[in-house]
Amino acid sequence: MKLTLIGNGIMAQSLARGLIKNHEIEIIGRDIEKLKVIQEKMPQITIKALDDQEDITGKNILFCVKPYALQSVSARLVGNANVLLSILAGTKLESLRKQIKAKHYIRTMPNIAASVQNSMTTITGDNEAKIIAMEIFSSIGQAIWVNTETQLDIATAIAGSGPAYLALVAEALADGAVKAGLERHLSMQLVQGLFSGTSSLLKHSHPAILKDSVMSPGGTTAAGYAELEKAGVRNAMISAVEAAFEKAIELGKK
Numbered sequence: 001m002k003l004t005l006i007g008n009g010i011m012a013q014s015l016a017r018g019l020i021k022n023h024e025i026e027i028i029g030r031d032i033e034k035l036k037v038i039q040e041k042m043p044q045i046t047i048k049a050l051d052d053q054e055d056i057t058g059k060n061i062l063f064c065v066k067p068y069a070l071q072s073v074s075a076r077l078v079g080n081a082n083v084l085l086s087i088l089a090g091t092k093l094e095s096l097r098k099q100i101k102a103k104h105y106i107r108t109m110p111n112i113a114a115s116v117q118n119s120m121t122t123i124t125g126d127n128e129a130k131i132i133a134m135e136i137f138s139s140i141g142q143a144i145w146v147n148t149e150t151q152l153d154i155a156t157a158i159a160g161s162g163p164a165y166l167a168l169v170a171e172a173l174a175d176g177a178v179k180a181g182l183e184r185h186l187s188m189q190l191v192q193g194l195f196s197g198t199s200s201l202l203k204h205s206h207p208a209i210l211k212d213s214v215m216s217p218g219g220t221t222a223a224g225y226a227e228l229e230k231a232g233v234r235n236a237m238i239s240a241v242e243a244a245f246e247k248a249i250e251l252g253k254k
């Protein structure tokens, strides 16, 4: 399938890197020099500077600019796209419909692991475009269709932003090991293996069961776990997801 990405930032590049294996990719962005650098890394893609009258007629567009840029970028788009698939956090389908012409509209929330074909993506929007949207995002990881934009905004707070939360945990665990005296490279290697193994286990086990099976009576895990509870890590995680959800709602009001 031919896909046109508008935007040349981190997420457009992550999506392109994942999608290139199964799709024909065009990236349209405002920074042609940056696009040339991207093309050096992914020679199969085509690149184009965003025109003041950029014709999107018949294209399947993956819209990858910042939420605040919706108005200024859409003012430069002419014609009627086939499907407009937006990845903009918070931005409502209603705003997209008002500002960009397309046959069908989709909101999606992929994450940065799209670059390694392991995104956890949620999708909502026009039912007529459900199959095409699910096909695109299933080719770069797992894709789930949800029925409301509220569900998508909550999903944004966990699966969209989540890689940053888990990266914080990963970095902090490695720092703990370094503090205890282990070399940095070994600490990082252990954390990578830890995340990979735990993620495999989580596919089949409830987190509470997993935790119980690791925690021996009077053992190391119980000692460490008590510190996490004392520091309020559980509550911090819940608050983080709530705050990110609220921010998505706020972005949707702009």
Ligand SMILES: NC(=O)C1=CN([C@@H]2O[C@H](COP(=O)(O)OP(=O)(O)OC[C@H]3O[C@@H](n4cnc5c(N)ncnc54)[C@H](O)[C@@H]3O)[C@@H](O)[C@H]2O)C=CC1
Residues within 6 Å of the ligand: 007, 008, 009, 010, 011, 012, 029, 030, 031, 050, 064, 065, 066, 067, 069, 072, 073, 087, 088, 089, 109, 110, 111, 112, 160, 161
């Ligand atoms: N970074 C992530 O992990 C994720 C980001 N998103 C969404 O992806 C979108 C892009 O985010 P990032 O790639 O992280 O940001 P970024 O800052 O790396 O890229 C933003 C892109 O928007 C373009 N842009 C901004 N203003 C523009 C204008 N006036 N005219 C033309 N182009 C303009 C920039 O040139 C750039 O290509 C955002 O809407 C964000 O909500 C969604 C899922 C995950």
Ligand SMILES: O=C(O)[C@@H]1CCC=N1
Residues within 6 Å of the ligand: 089, 156, 160, 161
């Ligand atoms: O931080 C953000 O707003 C975007 C949306 C999800 C991940 N990054």
